[in-house]
Amino acid sequence: MGKRFVDLIKYQVKCIFEAIYPHADKCICCGEDSEDVICRKCRKNIFLIDNSIKLSEFDEYVYPCCYYSYEMKKIILKFKYEADFYAGEELAHMMAQKISRLNIDDALLTYIPSSKSALRKRGFDQCEFLCRKICSEIKVKYKNLLVKSSDVKEQKALSRRERIRNLKNAFMVNEDLSGRKIILIDDVITTGATLYYAKKALEERGAQKVLLVAVAKSTI
Numbered sequence: 001m002g003k004r005f006v007d008l009i010k011y012q013v014k015c016i017f018e019a020i021y022p023h024a025d026k027c028i029c030c031g032e033d034s035e036d037v038i039c040r041k042c043r044k045n046i047f048l049i050d051n052s053i054k055l056s057e058f059d060e061y062v063y064p065c066c067y068y069s070y071e072m073k074k075i076i077l078k079f080k081y082e083a084d085f086y087a088g089e090e091l092a093h094m095m096a097q098k099i100s101r102l103n104i105d106d107a108l109l110t111y112i113p114s115s116k117s118a119l120r121k122r123g124f125d126q127c128e129f130l131c132r133k134i135c136s137e138i139k140v141k142y143k144n145l146l147v148k149s150s151d152v153k154e155q156k157a158l159s160r161r162e163r164i165r166n167l168k169n170a171f172m173v174n175e176d177l178s179g180r181k182i183i184l185i186d187d188v189i190t191t192g193a194t195l196y197y198a199k200k201a202l203e204e205r206g207a208q209k210v211l212l213v214a215v216a217k218s219t220i
């Protein structure tokens with residue numbers, strides 16, 4: 001058999017394999033060959049945040065895993081808009097590490113639910129996925145506690161002031177949370193308004209402590 005023919009077969013097998021397992025040997029950030037899901041070069045540009053960050057618009061602290069670098073943005077977009085679950089697993093791993101460092105016993109994990117239109121578009125709830133993966137890695141349970149009110153508009157299209165108005169009555173909690181400790185997660189936060197008002201809704205139902213954890217903090 002000629003070498004060119006063998007190479008052609010090899011190439012076709014590789015293409016089929018990549019169609020089934022698209023990230024088997026490529027970095028999800030830069031697309032370069034890599035045995036790891038994120039290559040060493042890209043991982044160097046993911047800057048972990050050790051502590052909490054104060055939200056400038058609220059008297060509130062949030063625990064983001066990382067700064068919103070170019071690499072983090074790529075991973076998050078791949079996960080959210082291309083349903084790349086390798087990317088999702090990496091993000092969940094970062095969050096699990098962050099949450100275990102918070103050292104809170106008996107906390108219940110919950111999340112900001114996607115809007116119905118986002119769910120229809122994407123086919124999955126990214127924060128629910130993150131919760132599920134975090135629970136498979138560390139000893140914590142999750143539950144969907146927050147229900148979005150039906151008249152909430154998509155945040156993306158709104159100005160900063162409109163966003164806050166939109167969020168004030170955005171969440172409902174249908175159960176008594178007296179004395180419960182909650183870890184509330186979201187993916188990317190900008191002003192932190194969504195987390196802030198969701199936390200208020202949980203506290204109104206009796207939550208004793210609510211810690212806010214995000215994948216990344218964007219300054220935009």
Ligand SMILES: [Zn+2]
Pocket residue numbers: 027028029030031032034038039040041042043
């Ligand atoms: Zn890379």
